[in-house]
Amino acid sequence: MDLYPLYNSLRIAAISSIFVFFIGIAAAYYIAKLPRVLKGILDVLFTLPLVLPPTVVGYLLLLALGPKRPIGTFFLENWDIRLTMQWWSAIFAVTVVVFPLMYRTARGAFERFDENLADAGRTLGLSNTYIFWRIRLPYCKQGIIAGVVLSFARALGEYGATSMIAGYTPGKTATVSTAVYQLWRTGNDELAIKWVLINIAISAVVLLVVNLLEKPQRRRR
Amino acid sequence: MLYVDIEKRLDRFTLKAKFRCDHSTLALFGASGAGKSMTLKCISGIEKPDKGVIQLNDRVLFDSEKHIDLPPQKRRVGYLFQEYALFPNMTVSGNITAGMRKLPKNKRELKLCELIGQFQLEGLENRRPDSLSGGEKQRVALARIFASSPEVLLLDEPFSSLDTLLKYKLIPYIRGIIRDFGGETILVSHDIDEVRQLCAEVSPITDGITREIIHTEAYYQQIKKQYEDLK
Numbered sequence: 191m192d193l194y195p196l197y198n199s200l201r202i203a204a205i206s207s208i209f210v211f212f213i214g215i216a217a218a219y220y221i222a223k224l225p226r227v228l229k230g231i232l233d234v235l236f237t238l239p240l241v242l243p244p245t246v247v248g249y250l251l252l253l254a255l256g257p258k259r260p261i262g263t264f265f266l267e268n269w270d271i272r273l274t275m276q277w278w279s280a281i282f283a284v285t286v287v288v289f290p291l292m293y294r295t296a297r298g299a300f301e302r303f304d305e306n307l308a309d310a311g312r313t314l315g316l317s318n319t320y321i322f323w324r325i326r327l328p329y330c331k332q333g334i335i336a337g338v339v340l341s342f343a344r345a346l347g348e349y350g351a352t353s354m355i356a357g358y359t360p361g362k363t364a365t366v367s368t369a370v371y372q373l374w375r376t377g378n379d380e381l382a383i384k385w386v387l388i389n390i391a392i393s394a395v396v397l398l399v400v401n402l403l404e405k406p407q408r409r410r411r
Numbered sequence: 412m413l414y415v416d417i418e419k420r421l422d423r424f425t426l427k428a429k430f431r432c433d434h435s436t437l438a439l440f441g442a443s444g445a446g447k448s449m450t451l452k453c454i455s456g457i458e459k460p461d462k463g464v465i466q467l468n469d470r471v472l473f474d475s476e477k478h479i480d481l482p483p484q485k486r487r488v489g490y491l492f493q494e495y496a497l498f499p500n501m502t503v504s505g506n507i508t509a510g511m512r513k514l515p516k517n518k519r520e521l522k523l524c525e526l527i528g529q530f531q532l533e534g535l536e537n538r539r540p541d542s543l544s545g546g547e548k549q550r551v552a553l554a555r556i557f558a559s560s561p562e563v564l565l566l567d568e569p570f571s572s573l574d575t576l577l578k579y580k581l582i583p584y585i586r587g588i589i590r591d592f593g594g595e596t597i598l599v600s601h602d603i604d605e606v607r608q609l610c611a612e613v614s615p616i617t618d619g620i621t622r623e624i625i626h627t628e629a630y631y632q633q634i635k636k637q638y639e640d641l642k
Contacts, residue, residue, distance in 0.1 A: 309457045310496035312483035314510035314559045328500040 191384065194361050195369040198277055202352075202365065203345035206284040210341050213285075214292030215334065218300055219322070240290035244350025247286055251355050255282060274355050277363050283351035288341045295340065299333025300326070336403045343396035347389070413563050413595045417453055417463030417473070426450065426460075426619040436589055436596040437624065438606040441616035447599040448493070450616070451565045454597070455490045456483035467562055467595075489561030493568045495552035497540035503551050504536045510559035522558060530554040545573045546581060553588060564589065564596040570605060582608050607631055 217236055221229055239247055255274060256262045265271045303326055311321040327334065349367040356363040358372050366389050373382035412433050419426045426446040430437065439447045452458040454465055456472065459480060465473040467488075472481050497506050507526055511519050527533060530550040540548060549569065556564070569585060570578040586609055589596045600606050606613055606627055613630050615622045 304496070306492050306494065306496040307498060309452075309455075309483070310490065310492055311498070311509070312457065313455050313486070313488055313490040314555065315484045315487075315513065316509060317484065320512075325498050325500070331500075 191381070192361070195364045195366045195385065196388065198280075198363070199346055199365040199367070202277070202280045202284055203342050205278075206281050206288060206345045207338055207342045209281070209285045210288050210292040210345075211334075211338055214289055214337065214341075215296045215327075217289075217293050218296035221297070222300065236293050237290045239286050240294075244283075244287055244348065244352075245354060248283055248351035248354030251282055251286065251351060255279075255355065275357050275359070275363065277356065280348070280352040280356040280363065280365065283355045284345045284348045287348050287351050288345045291344055292337045292341045295337030296330070296334055299330035299337070302333070303329055332403055336400050339396055339400050339403065343393055343400075346392060346396075412466070412468055413454070413597070414464065414466040415450070415454060417450075417460035417465060419449065419453060419458070419460040421446065421449065421619065424619040426453075428453070428616070428619075428621045430614045430621055430624055432595045432597065434593070434595065435612060436598060436610045438598045438600055438610035438613040438627065439616050439621070440600060440603065440606050440613045440630075443601055445616045446619035447601075447616055448567055449619075450621075451490065451567055451597065451599055454486075454563075455488040455565060456481060456486050457490075487560065487562045488565060489556035489559065489563065490565045491549075491552055491556060491567060491569055494572055495540075495548045497543075497548060497551055497555075499540050502537050502539060503532060503543070506540070506551055507555045507558050510555050526554040526558055529557075546577055549573070549581070557592075561594075563594055564592055566596065566598045568599055568601070570602070578605075585609065603631060603634065 221232055224232065252274065253259055254261050257266055257272060257274065262274065307325055307329065308321050311325055347367055349371065352365060353368050358364055358368045366385055370382055370385045370389070373385065412431070414431045416429045426449055428446070428450045439450060441447055449458060453460045460473065460475070462475040463473070464471070467486070471479050472486050473479060498509065501509065504523060508519055508523055511522060514522065527536060530553060532550060532554060535543065535547060540551070543551065570581065573581065582605065589609065598606065598610055610627055612624050613627045614624045615630065
């Protein structure tokens, strides 16, 4: 059995989760400081990929990154890089689709933060950067880790946008989810079932981790 | 010397705080929600007044006309929060040293030892705040404040989260700390007993407006009389 789809899915999910970790936390942190109207608009925009069909996200991404589209042409002409149909093209798709999960969990965690701690830190002369990384993030740790794990789980399962922007090339862009579809389409039930079981096992483990992370937080409150 | 003359619009009223404190301990006395804590937050730079002046010794901390607004980090204000606001992810030592990160390491250790001794925290160095009693938390918070060498002490209802018995035990202790500190101290309280035991002067505050500073005993006689008239 060729394990390339698993390896590819894992690396796409891992890299996307790292991106989403930083972008999601930054968005969640800075949005709280914005005026109400702008906050409302951005919040809708940031959450949209969660409710949009992934095919719509994929279509929009192709509008920007496709070889004949503005950004795609720019990269092709200047560096001879094609942004679609590479294994890493899926990272664009997965990052966008998964971003709302991280953003919303991080925002929820930040909202429970006791602002007096940040204020106390400031009167003690601590820099805002120090307060953010050493006081705010550790305080919201559980929520943020849960967000990362949840994002990783969702990233592993992304199909719609990935298949549109990276396609299915065995040994190149194939992921677990696209492999399952391809195997079913070509009538290879035996192998399809194997991938389905692998997928269920990974997702179950990840959800278990999320639950374990969330429980002690509730007990403390 | 601490001079405050500020205005800030709030939801229910406009805060108008004006007082001057010279090497003494001044109480801001009033009901909860009267703007006492907000005044402390303005002095420390956590909140920004709409207009006015705040001056601490020879430094202007805030001046709306000259567009001066020092960040809290540069004000050197020792703020004791109501629930002490200890960093839950750090040990007692970590909390105390957080306020002196600019000192070289050996000086930091020396000062930490000193403060641990001064605030009777021996044996608690590696404990986390959630395993401390109310009195211990307060001493850690005070040690942390003094680690950052403040020029003024702001005490926001320092006894509100302690039980009555402990409170009466701690009042003389806090009085000693204020005396040793020697600089200006502002105590925010809604308890006249506390104020009488800690402050010679009081500035009553109602709906955000501070009245002229008056001797605590004179003020106490006033409200006692009011209370008796009511009876």
